Amino acid sequence: MLTLAVFSFNAFQENTYIIINDQKQCWIVDPGMYGQQEINQLTNYIAQQGLTPQAVINTHAHIDHIFGVQAMKDKYSIPFSLHEMELPVLKMGAQSAAMFGFEFTASPTPDSYIKAGQPLMLGGDEITVFNTPGHSPGSISFYYPAGGWVIAGDVLFNGGIGRTDLPGGNFDTLINSIRTHLFTLPGATKVYSGHGPVTTIESEMMHNPFLS
Numbered sequence: 001m002l003t004l005a006v007f008s009f010n011a012f013q014e015n016t017y018i019i020i021n022d023q024k025q026c027w028i029v030d031p032g033m034y035g036q037q038e039i040n041q042l043t044n045y046i047a048q049q050g051l052t053p054q055a056v057i058n059t060h061a062h063i064d065h066i067f068g069v070q071a072m073k074d075k076y077s078i079p080f081s082l083h084e085m086e087l088p089v090l091k092m093g094a095q096s097a098a099m100f101g102f103e104f105t106a107s108p109t110p111d112s113y114i115k116a117g118q119p120l121m122l123g124g125d126e127i128t129v130f131n132t133p134g135h136s137p138g139s140i141s142f143y144y145p146a147g148g149w150v151i152a153g154d155v156l157f158n159g160g161i162g163r164t165d166l167p168g169g170n171f172d173t174l175i176n177s178i179r180t181h182l183f184t185l186p187g188a189t190k191v192y193s194g195h196g197p198v199t200t201i202e203s204e205m206m207h208n209p210f211l212s
Contacts, residue, residue, distance in 0.1 A: 002125045004151075004192065005049075007042060011033040011102075012064035015194055017151055018051070019142075021123045026051045027131020027183065028078075029142070029151055030058050030194060031068030034102065037069050054122065057114060058082040059108075059153025060139040061090035062166070063097050069108040079111035083131070086138030089168055114140060118154065130181040135162030141181065149190040156182055156191055158199035161210045174192055178211060 005018040014032035027209045028047070046053060053076040056069055061082055069080055090107050097104030106108070114120070116131040120142070128143040132155045139162075143150040154162035156178050164171040182191070187202030206212055 001120065002147055003148065004095065005045065005204075006192065007045075008066055009038045009042075010064055011057075013195055014064040015192065015196075016068070017079045017192060018042075018046070018047075019122060019127075019144075019151075020051060021125050023123050024049065024051050024052050025120075025123055027122060028053055028056045028072050030060075030065040030153065031056060031072050032064050032066075033068030033071065039068060042068070043075060046194065053078050056080040057120070057142070058086070059141065059151060059155075059194065060136045061086045061093070062136060062154070063093055063100065063102070065153070066090065066093055066108065067102075067104065070106075081109050081111055081114050083115070083138035083140050084113040085133070086136060089136050089138070092167070114184060116140060130177075132177040132181055134164060134170055134172075134177045137168040139177070143185065143189075146185065148188060149192060150182065150185060151192045152182060152194070154194040156199075156204060156208075157190075157193045158196050158204075159208060161208070162194075175211070184212075 007016045009032040010051050016028040018030045019027040093107035116129050120127040128142045132141045135154045141152045189201045191199045
């Protein structure tokens with residue numbers, strides 16, 4: 001059974017997740033650590049829990065979700081993967097950082113690409129990948145049916161949805177992604193977003209002002 005650990009990093013209060021299996025192997029999802037103190041916070045947790053990182057996987061490549069990717073690649077000698085459609089956003093990392101006043105030298109290089117419909121395996125545990133564009137062109141969501149949760153990145157929030165005014169964003173595409181993928185999941189499914197607190201599919205279907 002897979003479990004989750006969540007951390008909030010950087011000035012954007014971005015949620016970074018660690019997906020952990022029973023063998024203490026783990027994936028690092030959307031590492032947003034900015035600066036050595038935040039990097040230490042995550043790596044200390046990994047060491048204290050006796051975890052063995054296997055890969056970095058990203059829901060998308062906006063700057064607040066990639067600050068810590070290279071540090072994780074370097075420390076653990078692990079690959080970094082995301083959807084191929086997200087490459088233009090990834091390559092804008094340094095430009096985006098400068099726009100917000102952050103230091104960021106160069107975007108990390110992906111080692112492989114994640115494709116929707118091709119399950120991700122952490123040991124014997126399987127995660128389903130959905131294409132959920134709209135916030136960005138290659139946004140994906142990670143769904144774990146056995147645990148009843150989905151990591152949705154910046155697609156769906158507790159009471160909100162992702163921005164669509166950034167390059168590659170599209171409001172109609174985002175709403176369609178939510179309705180055709182996320183809102184087809186069981187109502188009790190927990191939604192772990194890129195920012196803010198956990199919610200459920202049922203709660204967002206009933207109360208989200210953008211979707212109800």
